[in-house]
Amino acid sequence: MKIGIFTDTYTPDINGVVSSVVTLKNSLEKNGHEVYVVTTYPGLLKIQRENNVFRLPGIELKFLYGYVVTSPLHLSLVDELDQLQLDLIHVHTEFGIGIFARIVAKSLNIPLVSTYHTTYEDYTHYINFLKLSSIDEIAKKAVANLSKMYGDSSTEVIAPSEKTKEMLLRYKIRSNVHVVPTGLDLDKFNPKNKVASKVTTIKEECGIKEDTKMLLYVGRIAKEKAIDVIIEGFKEVKEKKLNIKFVVVGGGPDLEGLQKLTTEYDLQDYIVFLGRRSADVVADYYLAADAFISASLSETQGVTFIEALASALPVFARKDDVIADLVLDGKTGYYFDEEKSLATCLNLFLDLSTEELKRMQECALEVVKPYDMNVFYDKIMEVYQSSIDLYRNQFKVKAISNKNDYVTVTFTSYNKKETKIMINIDSLIKHGLRKDVVVTKDTIDLLLKEESVVKAYDACLKKIVLKDRSRKEMYDFLTQKTSLDIEDINNIIEKLEQRGLIDDYKYAKGQVYNLNLLLQGPFKISKFLKKKGISIDIIEEVVNKEIKEEDEDKHALMYANKVVSTIKGKSFKMKKILLKEKMFHQGFSKDVIDVVIDKVDFGADDLNQMNTLKKVVNKAYKRYSNKYKGSKLRNNIFRYCLMQGFEVEDIYSILNEMEWDDESKN
Incomplete structure (x- = not known):
């Protein structure tokens, strides 16, 4: 599939929308799709192209986090995009690029999917300089009307959360709204990627002994992250002498103050600040840790919680709606209310048996599956397919x-x-x-x-x-x-x-005729037909009708005369027994066999038993003479001939004519 992603913010910008777009692009390309990005850059010159990325010139809005607004009219690019033969457009903004995306979709006659990333009603204060409620009300109404207009001009709409979906439905958008949480690349946090040497290096860096657990925090060091609450809790951890160390990875405005607080409480042996770490090594710290903690109540997605759980780490947190589906008390981690309860929770964690810890780790991996980029990809593809089907x-x-x-x-x-x-x-x-x-x-x-x-x-x-x-x-x-x-x-x-193309009666009749020619008896023929699913009634009717008694006797005798010559090296008595067995397996009845057996042409076998016996004795002599001598050889030959069905007196008669050496190899 060829997909055009339209967004007014893209790399090297760093924000939630960029992360979402990059994850989406990588997931699509990983699965073999061809992706083109149409975005902006601050400038007034011509359109720039870098491989599959088109950058449109626009004006930077510094008061709005550096977003760039571009004109919705770029007719020259429409022709170029037409040559790409896109299957679908996925737009991530409403204004500028968003309007242009809708123009392109209509021009190219392809479906358009839009993701509603921003709750614009939370940004109306940017135009309400006097902070008047009347202006705010008008602005929010305008946002609702614009959102409805943009939503209804989309084939399908994606909302990152149920809360956003409820807001869009409140705007009375008619297009289908699908909830698809932003996906993350969880594979890099998978415990299977843990490298023992890296774990050792990190623990040495943190001064963590082999019998000490590592409790990790990753993120900005800022007031809203409430790291001071954790430090306060570690005063009791120290008093209880719990074997655990708190490792803080990240930088921010509160770093120096929290380091001073740690020193003030004399917790340097329990808490270590590592400062900033590059994104490509953060996963190693998760994989080196034994558990994760964050006291923040300001999260919007809880990304670090997801990363920790993806690393199979139990998590410690304060209750917050955002992480309610992630932190399951006693299953994927623990909730603590205030400083003192933290030590209690940590103690519960340290007392876990190996089996209990394993169950908690398995549960942690399970709850983050919906956030995996592969799951994200699957859900996105469902929306894409739905959009294409509608279009x-x-x-x-x-x-x-x-x-x-x-x-x-x-x-x-x-x-x-x-x-x-x-x-x-x-x-x-x-x-x-x-x-x-x-x-x-x-x-x-x-x-x-x-x-x-x-x-x-x-x-x-x-x-x-x-x-x-x-x-x-x-x-x-x-x-x-x-x-x-x-x-x-x-x-x-x-x-x-x-249509008469299958007829079990006709089929059975044909098979009886063919198998009869192969000299098979009624029992074997019946068994074959039963295996083919023919009913008992049909089998009995056809067999009785098609196989006459005299024909069965005739075929039985023909079969017996055909196979009797294959039975060699046996006595006349044994030859009869074996022939009866063969006839029985061929499907002939016992009564027919008893009648036919006396009519079989055994040739001169019944008259030349002694000649046959001599041949068998010679055969046995060759078989056993290399191993036995004298009486042992004689006894083995006797036993062999007896097993071939010859009479005892006849065997002794032949053996007595032979000379025997009493010496034996054994």
Whole structure:
């Protein structure tokens, strides 16, 4: 998919919108999509292009965090974007770039998705210099009207939270609003990436001994982060002599003051400030830690909590709605109310068994799954697909071609793409399909479902053409080789039966004839037909009708005379036993076997038993003479001949004619 992302803020800017856009771009590209970014830069010159990033000149609004506002009219870029053949536009702002995005979407005839990042009603004070409630009310109403206008001009709208969605619904936006929290790259925090040498280095840097737990904070060192609350709590940690050390990673205006407070409370052995660390190594500190803590009540997303939990760290926090779904008391971490309760919570953590800690770590990894960039990507793609489906909702019949029992209908979409669907004649009439008729996407979906039935029926025809099949064979084929539901399968089977393409009686009759020619007995034939799903009634009727008693005797004798010559080196008695077994396995009844066995042509075997026995004795002699001598050799030969069914007296008669050496190798 080719996607155009339109945003009025992008790298090297650092803010929430940029983070969201960068995560989105990386996720899309990682999954093979082609992404183009249209953004701004402060200047009044021409459009700049850096690989897949287009930067439009604009005016920087320093009072609004350095955002750049650009003109919505850049006609030369519209032509260039048209050549890219974008599938969809995703816009992340409402003004300037946002208006331009809507112009491009309409011009290129493609869907537009918008993400509502900013609650503009919280920014009306920028134009309410006199702080008059009447002006604020008018401004908020204007925001609502503009938000509705921009929302309704989008194919789909994305809100980062339920709170934002509720606000948009309050504005009475008609477009579908999907809640998709901003995703984060959680893989880099995964415990599987932990490197023992890095953990050792970090703990040495912090002065943490092997038996001491590491409690981590990552973030700005500022008043609203309430790190002083944690320091106050560590006074009791020291009193209780808990084996844990608080490590603070980050910089900010309160760093020096908090360091002084730590010294004042003589907590240098319990608290260490590491200062700023580059973003590429922060994950190593999470992975080196044993738990995470933050007393902040000013979070908007709780990103550091998510990063900590993604590192399988139990977290300590004060109750706040923003993290209610992340910090589950006793499951993913602990809530502390004030300084003294912190030591109590830490003590609970230190007393956890290995199994309890493992469960808490597993739960931590589970609760952050919705925030993973891969989950974010999946949700975004659902919105994209929904948007495309809504936009591409009409198809026109281009051509209809006949083929056997079905027709192939060619549809063209709004962008001239063709879709060919196989349907039966009944569906063609039912939907009134003919050239140039327009149908909706719902009809296309229904026809595609019907196509799977048509293709399955066609596959059945191809199998039946090769050879006859039983009802069960075709049923098994449809259940194992297709994803059709039972109702569709039954309908196909019924249609095949109505057309006489499958007929178990006819099938059974044909198989009995063929297997009879192969000299198989009734029992074996019946067993085969039963395996093919033929009913007992049909089997009995066909077998009794097609196999006459005299035919069974005849075939049994033919089979016996055919295989008797394959039984060699056995006595006449043993040869009869083995022949009976073969006939039984071939499916002939005991009564038939008993009648036929005396009619079998055994040749001169019954008259030349002594010659056969001599051959068997010689064979046994060759087998055992290298191992045995004398009486042991004689006994082994005797035993071997006896097992071949020869009479005892005949064996002794032959053995007595031979000379034996009493010496034995054994």
